[in-house]
Amino acid sequence: MYDVIVVGARCAGAAIALLLARAGRRVLLLDRARFPSDTLSTLYIHQPGLACLDRWGLLGEVFAAGAPLLTRLSLSFPGAHLTGPAPALGAITGGCAPRRYALDPLLVRAAIRAGAEFRPRTTVVDLQWEDGKVTGVRHGTPRGSTTLARAHLVIGADGRNSTVARLAHAPVVRQDPRSTRVYYSYWSGIPDHGMRIYTGQGMGAGCIPTQDGLTLVSVQVSRTIPAPNDRQRTYREMARQSSAELDQQLTEGKQEDRLYCCSDLPNFFRRPHGPGWALVGDAAHNKDPTPGRGITDAFNQAEMLAECLDIPLDDTRQVDAALVKYARQLREEFTPAYESTLVTARLDPTEYIQHLIDNQHDPAFTDRFFRSFSGIN
Ligand SMILES: Cc1cc2nc3c(=O)[nH]c(=O)nc-3n(C[C@H](O)[C@H](O)[C@H](O)COP(=O)(O)OP(=O)(O)OC[C@H]3O[C@@H](n4cnc5c(N)ncnc54)[C@H](O)[C@@H]3O)c2cc1C
CATH class of the missing domain: 3.50.50.60 (FAD/NAD(P)-binding domain)
Structure with a gap:
């Protein structure tokens, strides 16, 4: 018993x-x-998740596994780009992706x-x-x-x-209703600029450094766009459309693993x-x-x-x-x-994009936005 x-x-x-x-x-x-x-x-684990691991005495073991602390955050939208230090939660100064x-x-x-x-x-x-x-x-x-x-x-x-x-x-x-499909793989040769998210119309991409020198590159696609037949081609094409910077880095980097796909979300x-x-x-x-x-x-x-x-x-x-x-x-x-x-997850920034464009150069706004993104009140 x-x-x-x-x-x-x-x-x-x-x-x-x-x-x-x-x-x-x-x-x-x-x-x-x-x-x-x-x-x-x-x-990706946000700061409040790392704070749990810290309370449980396990944060050191997580870092010892090799995933870096991601102390920079950058969120890009059509016409707006927010970048800066990840907000701190106590002594935890970033997220992590073991x-x-x-x-x-x-x-x-x-x-x-x-x-x-x-x-x-x-x-x-x-x-x-x-x-x-x-x-x-x-x-x-x-x-x-x-x-x-x-x-x-x-x-x-x-x-x-x-x-x-x-x-x-x-x-x-x-x-x-379900909102997106997700595709991702692991890449070498991608420069580590912290956690990067690109949100476009009906699609988005994430660039998340993990352990062993690899970066997880994900693509989220709205379910309003029909499911592709050639997933690998669509993954690469959506990454290209999400960001010219990311496209360039993927061209110079190397995909080290197969493509993972999930639509049961x-x-x-x-x-x-x-x-x-x-x-x-x-x-x-x-x-x-x-x-x-x-x-x-x-x-x-x-x-x-x-x-x-x-x-x-x-x-x-x-x-x-x-x-x-x-x-x-x-x-x-x-x-x-x-x-x-x-x-x-609607991947439709039209409702809030003007607000981001107007405030993107205000560090206090960026900090508030990053706190909300990270789940820090
Ligand atoms: C594509 C994708 C990307 C994601 N990205 C992120 C991210 O970046 N950051 C983030 O925080 N979250 C992310 N998530 C969500 C995150 O992975 C889940 O919220 C998290 O794994 C939930 O953990 P869990 O322990 O509840 O369930 P799970 O991780 O699903 O674990 C459930 C376990 O139960 C076991 N199990 C199931 N049925 C039985 C049974 N009958 N008997 C015995 N064992 C059983 C399974 O084998 C499994 O090991 C993502 C999810 C998906 C699908």
């Missing part, structure tokens, strides 16, 4: 397992993936050090119910059979297509709890990745849930009340950024 079973061991799952294990809970952490492994992501095959296992190792039991390559296939309450999960074993693990609480941190959400019948309480909130179960990270709330908030949000949600669960977990009434509080906080704290993401 565990206190908590966490399904999914990446940004949300490993983080909540770490925090609950540090609080002395018996935690079982399961993931169907083998670790270390990669997952679709353009990697590879997920480095970041996620680092979090898992920290959870194991804190006492969590981790089982990779373990797929959850069903929930165990007793008297209308989830009391455990049924998961695959290496021998191909299934087995039951029991806990006071099951947390689904298993991503936007969450199995736990489906099996618990978690309703979607808000849903908005829904925008929603699910009800993140029920009797004996809770959801965290993308399982609870997903939004278009254009502003690069998902990892930071997953960390913040893990902290929020762990704080709410600072109660006896065998007391069903207290757990139910704690999860109601968590759901309210999640909705209140993440709705404003969700709504601004829906606007940003």
Whole structure:
């Protein structure tokens, strides 16, 4: 019998397992993936996300993996260019983009050090119910059979297509249309000018230095533009249209990896709890990745849930009340950024471009804009 079973061991799952294990809970952490492994992501972590890693004592390990601190920010729009130092959050003076095959296992190792039991390559296939309450999960074993693990609480941190959400019948309480498709790859030979975003009409590009001397170059395309047949050609063409500077750098650089594509980018909130179960990270709330908030949000949600669960977990009434509080906080704290993401992901700067053109040379305006972009109040 565990206190908590966490399904999914990446940004949300490993983080909540770490925090609950540090609080002395018996935690079982399961993931169907083998670790270390990669997952679709353009990697960028904003300052509030790095602040979580710092609070958890893991920021040094993240930098040791080799991703540089990105202390310069530049956001370009048609006719407007904002550039300058990234805003500081306490001692954290920029964002960072570690590879997920480095970041996620680092979090898992920290959870194991804190006492969590981790089982990779373990797929959850069903929930165990007793008297209308989830009391455990049924998961695959290496021998191909299934087995039951029991806990006071099951947390689904298993991503936007969450199995736990489906099996618990978690309703979607808000849903908005998908906005973009994302294409990205890794390049060598691109000069490091910090984090750069180019937003055009119906398309955008991002240039994000990561580890091993590589730069992740992403292209976001509005779904109002039909999906291309030749993705590689479209990726390169959209990068060219987004910025002459970026086009020149890609011509001189070298694409070192295949092209990664993702069009399954829904925008929603699910009800993140029920009797004996809770959801965290993308399982609870997903939004278009254009502003690069998902990892930071997953960390913040893990902290929020762990704080709410600072109660006896065998007391069903207290757990139910704690999860109601968590759901309210999640909705209140993440709705404003969700709504601004829906606007940003339209990739249509016409509404606000004149304002940017008029104010682009005002350093106070740039600082405010960068703070908002980075999620720093
Ligand atoms: C193309 C793209 C680009 C992105 N770029 C950024 C960015 O630049 N910055 C940013 O902050 N965010 C970005 N995001 C969002 C970010 O990647 C997610 O918000 C973040 O990974 C959420 O973490 P999570 O732990 O909730 O879910 P996930 O990372 O999806 O992890 C879920 C885990 O659950 C496991 N799992 C699923 N089902 C089961 C099961 N039945 N049994 C056991 N295990 C299971 C999976 O194997 C997986 O390891 C991007 C997303 C996409 C798709």
